[in-house]
Amino acid sequence: MNAAVLQDGQVIFGGTDLTINQINSIAKGHAEVCLSEKEEFISRINRGAEFLDNLWKKEGVIYGVTTGYGDSCTESIPTELVEELPSHLFTFHGCGMGEMFSIEQSRAILAARIVSIAKGFSGVRYKLLQKLVDLLKKDVIPVIPQEGSVGASGDLTPLSYIAAVLCGKRKVWYLGQQMYTTKVFDALQIAPLRLRPKEGLAIMNGTAAMTGLACLAYKRAEYLSQISARITSMMCIALQGNAYHFDNSLFSVKPHPGQNQIAQWIHEDLNVGAAPKHNNRLQDRYSLRCAPHVIGVLQDSLPWLKRFIDNELNSTNDNPIIDGENEKVLHGGHFYGGHIAFAMDSLKNAVANLADLLDRQIAQLSDVKFNNGLPANLSGAVGTRSSINHGFKAVQIGASAWAAEALKQTMPASVFSRSTECHNQDKVSMGTIAARDCIRVIELTEQVAASALMIAWQGIQLRIRSNSILWNSLSYSLKNTIKQVSDQFTLLEEDRELEDALRRFVSLIQKRHWRLYEA
Structure with missing residues (x-):
């Protein structure tokens, strides 16, 4: 987001509620974004990821971490393959079709996903949120095809393009053009992220595409x-x-x-x-x-x-x-x-x-x-x-x-x-x-x-x-x-x-x- 066009103030992602107006300001490039650096917030985010790490290493059964996805939830994942699973999730969902969402729409989608994950119940590291917010800060925006979501389990295919970009894959909007992510990351010295267990699912298994729109x-x-x-x-x-x-x-x-x-x-x-x-x-x-x-x-x-x-x-x-605070994994359908x-x-x-x-x-x-x-x-x-x-x-x-x-x-x-x-x-x-x-x-x-x-x-x-x-x-x-x-x-x-x-x-x-x- 070019500082020259910022006009609507700062938007802080820190687990608090954001407004429709703020999402619109971010989408239009009118707001400066940042991630809360409060110790309490960082600790709460990381606590969920630490709880998950401990649980799966103790051979706990966690959907999408130690099991396959969707109907494949009955498929157990060997411990040595658990850390590979997130990359498979965004990879096989790389099948979006149709026109691409505009830069404005894609910013709104990305912002909506950050708001949800920042609530602290998704089991991700603070580092992942930093990377997501950095994409908005640097206006490196995932190129997302419009077609391929039925709206449950959330916007899996559209949001896979966000997960893939974090890992240096696919394409991004940068300086108004579509460019390969690797090229932009190299130019801006952005290191790709290796997703931890549940992090791919946390990005993809939600309603951010429809909600941003x-x-x-x-x-x-x-x-x-x-x-x-x-x-x-x-x-x-x-x-x-x-x-x-x-x-x-x-x-x-x-x-x-x-x-x-x-x-x-x-x-x-x-x-x-x-x-x-x-x-x-x-x-x-x-x-x-x-x-x-x-x-x-x-x-x-x-x-x-x-x-x-x-x-x-x-x-x-x-x-x-x-729920890292109470060390609970709650399976449901909030997507x-x-x-x-x-x-x-x-x-x-x-x-x-x-x-x-x-x-x-x-x-x-x-x-x-x-x-x-x-x-x-x-x-x-x-x-x-x-x-x-x-x-x-x-x-x-x-x-x-x-x-x-x-x-x-x-x-x-x-x-x-x-x-x-x-x-x-x-x-x-x-x-x-x-x-x-x-x-x-x-x-x-x-x-x-x-x-x-x-x-x-x-x-x-x-x-x-x-x-x-x-x-x-x-x-x-x-x-x-x-x-x-x-x-x-x-x-x-x-x-x-x-x-x-x-x-x-x-x-x-x-x-x-x-x-x-x-x-």
């Missing part, structure tokens, strides 16, 4: 909720909608707090006392009138989604649990990612509904049958030039395509449990697939939001040009957003290619560039 998905969805409210305000102005649909008194009789927060934000944006008279429809179409009810589902879901993600992030989620699977399946549903909502608003504003006197497809061309210019026609089609694809992705992944690994893993969470689907739905919805923001801005500009609304009648918040968009986009009068502008707007949404509401 969930932390990123949560923050992006949180922002989409807010920007969808602001876009709705702009759409209402451009369509000359009825601002009283968002009245506080109206929403007091249906007291969903998130829904009512959205309505309040829109109501304040619309500056009702100074707003122009609405069109001759007593009630606007649902995509305007019911926008708080649609966006509000996501807004009301965020607190309990946060609770699910926070709990998983700050849990010990591998197997077996090693099961059901809570994250449910959270991601739920989140992608709520977010996809925003894509659908904004797509319908775009359709209204583009269509002369519904846009109350604006030009077809919001073209700014005038005179004879208007006949050959098509404005946002293709963008409207594109937004519809992106919304449709987002909606198609909403089938819950968690219901597609598969029996795997000789029916040992006979009920699995599919949490990582759910998280990946959720990220994709968010990405598509950001594309729709970028289109909607651009089109709503164009509609307002055309209203101002025709004097059907006055600049001074707009609220400060809307003026601010309109000015920000104006810095990035000019009125579409003559047809031009909009791909670059759309990509720029998507990037700005992902960077939370547009200043919105105080939640």
